[in-house]
Amino acid sequence: MTISEKIVADLVANNVQFVTTVPCKQLAGVIDAVDKSPDIYHIPSNKEDEGMGLCAGAYMGGKRPAIIMQNTAIGVTINTLVTLTQYYRMPLPMLISYRGELREPVACQVEMAVHTKALLNQLNIPTYHFHKESDVDEFDEILKYTFMCNKPVAILTDASFWGGYGE
Amino acid sequence: MIRSEILRNIAPILRDELVVCNIGLPSQEMHLIDDQPTNFYMLGTMGLSSSIGLGVALAQDKTVISIDGDGSVLTNFGTLPTIANNVANNYILLIIDNGSYGSTGDQPTYAGQKTSLTAVARACGCESVIECKAEDTGKVLQAAIDSKKMTIIVAKCESGNIKVPVITKDPVVIRERFMQAVKS
Numbered sequence: 631m632t633i634s635e636k637i638v639a640d641l642v643a644n645n646v647q648f649v650t651t652v653p654c655k656q657l658a659g660v661i662d663a664v665d666k667s668p669d670i671y672h673i674p675s676n677k678e679d680e681g682m683g684l685c686a687g688a689y690m691g692g693k694r695p696a697i698i699m700q701n702t703a704i705g706v707t708i709n710t711l712v713t714l715t716q717y718y719r720m721p722l723p724m725l726i727s728y729r730g731e732l733r734e735p736v737a738c739q740v741e742m743a744v745h746t747k748a749l750l751n752q753l754n755i756p757t758y759h760f761h762k763e764s765d766v767d768e769f770d771e772i773l774k775y776t777f778m779c780n781k782p783v784a785i786l787t788d789a790s791f792w793g794g795y796g797e
Numbered sequence: 798m799i800r801s802e803i804l805r806n807i808a809p810i811l812r813d814e815l816v817v818c819n820i821g822l823p824s825q826e827m828h829l830i831d832d833q834p835t836n837f838y839m840l841g842t843m844g845l846s847s848s849i850g851l852g853v854a855l856a857q858d859k860t861v862i863s864i865d866g867d868g869s870v871l872t873n874f875g876t877l878p879t880i881a882n883n884v885a886n887n888y889i890l891l892i893i894d895n896g897s898y899g900s901t902g903d904q905p906t907y908a909g910q911k912t913s914l915t916a917v918a919r920a921c922g923c924e925s926v927i928e929c930k931a932e933d934t935g936k937v938l939q940a941a942i943d944s945k946k947m948t949i950i951v952a953k954c955e956s957g958n959i960k961v962p963v964i965t966k967d968p969v970v971i972r973e974r975f976m977q978a979v980k981s
Contacts, residue, residue, distance in 0.1 A: 648856060671855065673883050676875025683845030684879070687817070687852020690837065690976050691861075695852070713841030714849075718972040 633766050633792070634663040637725065642669045644773040646696045646723070648688040650674065650681035654700040656727040656792050661698060678703035679710040682722065689720050694777060696723040701730070701746045701786065702739075711753060715782045723776045728759070728786035733794055750784050757784040760791040798931035799957035800893045801826045804864075807935045811836075814942065815861045815979060817850040819869050821900030823893070825961040827864070834978040838964055838971050844873030847890050851880055854888035857979060860942055861887060867894040867908035874917075880949070881922030889941050890949045891934075897956035909956075918949045928953065 631639070637660050641649065650673050651661045665672045671693075675681030678699045685695035703726070715722050729736070730743025750757045756779075758772055759765075769785065776783040800823065808831040817837045818824040824838040837853075839846060847870065850863030870876065870892055880890065896909020908914050915928040925946050929937045931954035941948035964971075 648852070673855070673879065676879060677873075679842075679845065680848045680873055680875050680879065683842070683848030683873075683876075684852040684855075686845075687849040687854075688856040689852075690849075690972065691853040691856025691979060692976075693856040710842050710845065714839075714845065717841065718968045720972070 632659065633763060634660040636766055637769055638663045638667050638670070640770045640773060641696060642667060643770065644694065644777070646694045646773065647671060648673070648685065648693040648695045649698065650684050650695070651698040652678050652681060652700065652703060654727040654729065656729065656787070656789060657698055657700070660725070664698065678707045682707055682710045682715060685722055686714050686718070686720055694721070696725065698725045700727045702742045704746055704749050705742060708749070708753065711755070711782055716753075719780045721777045721780045722782040723773055724782055724784045726784055726786050728788040731788035731790070733789035746786065755782055755784050757786065760785060760787045763791060763793070765791060799955050800895055800899060801830070801959045803893055803931050803934050803952060803954055805830050807938055810935055810939055810942070811862060815853060815859050817846050817853065817861065817863045819846040819865050822958055822961065823864050823866060825964055826959070828964050829961050834974045837975040838966070840964060840968055844869050847876040847880065848873065850890065851876075851883065851885060851888055853979070854885035855883065858887060859979065860889070862889045862891055862938070865890060865892045866899065867892060867896060867914055868898040868906045870914055871906055871908060877918050877921035877923060880947070881924075884947050886945050886947050888947045889938070891938060892949065892951045893954060894951050895954045895956040899956060899958055903956050903958070915951045918951070923949045925949065926951070931955070
């Protein structure tokens, strides 16, 4: 089973049936796996705050949601995270590509990487960092934790975790 | 006719449906005119009424109406292609288009100038898009509900506001009450 297949299997096992995505090269495999899953409604978003709105609605409509996006999205979604997801106390697993870490070829990505954990910390968002492939073993527990505490939870996944930046 | 008059007119129609109310005055006006557990009031997060409503519609079968404004749709323009490409026939987006940012002091929006949200919605691929006069909103809305077809309504009205109190309900109470109404 690939990492992407394991992630989708855990989403399905935890009854996550509504997943929105904004693409990142590092996330291409998992987005493809989400799209192929017959148990998940995959709704691509044009922007991550829009995606969080869709997830908030899906949750209130009775479906467990998740969002898959790049860490640059933290810069786009702070207002939504604070005034919608957190204020109304809604669960949201956020599978995030942690661009700008080791093996990153694009210098500009580092500019957001250096702020990513600080911003998540400032927002009191529980944050997990997947660096080695075996870290994915915790994904199932992180999903359970997210729907237990009704909070947005970040899972940062760096290039090393994904086996490199497609070099 | 201004937005609060439209809301007063359509309140008896909205009463039986799930409604996502846009941030600011639209939520405050709906709360004042006809507070219902089936109303979800946005207390923040400008632009996302249409996205939240579409999410609710895709997750369950009851009819969902997002009350949005022209300014908020302009803020979250990406919502229209998403709506067009994820058809939920229990979903109605009601854009009350008064050509201004009403909650912030009636500054003009581009929708009141050269930009037609009706044309944009059609160009984005939305199949049933109806522009109507303020006075016809109730009739058009009821027909959209009865059609069981995803519909975007652009109700053109005058800008202007009434004095309304802010909503002091706790957000978790609003959300929980709405979720119970969805389930009932």
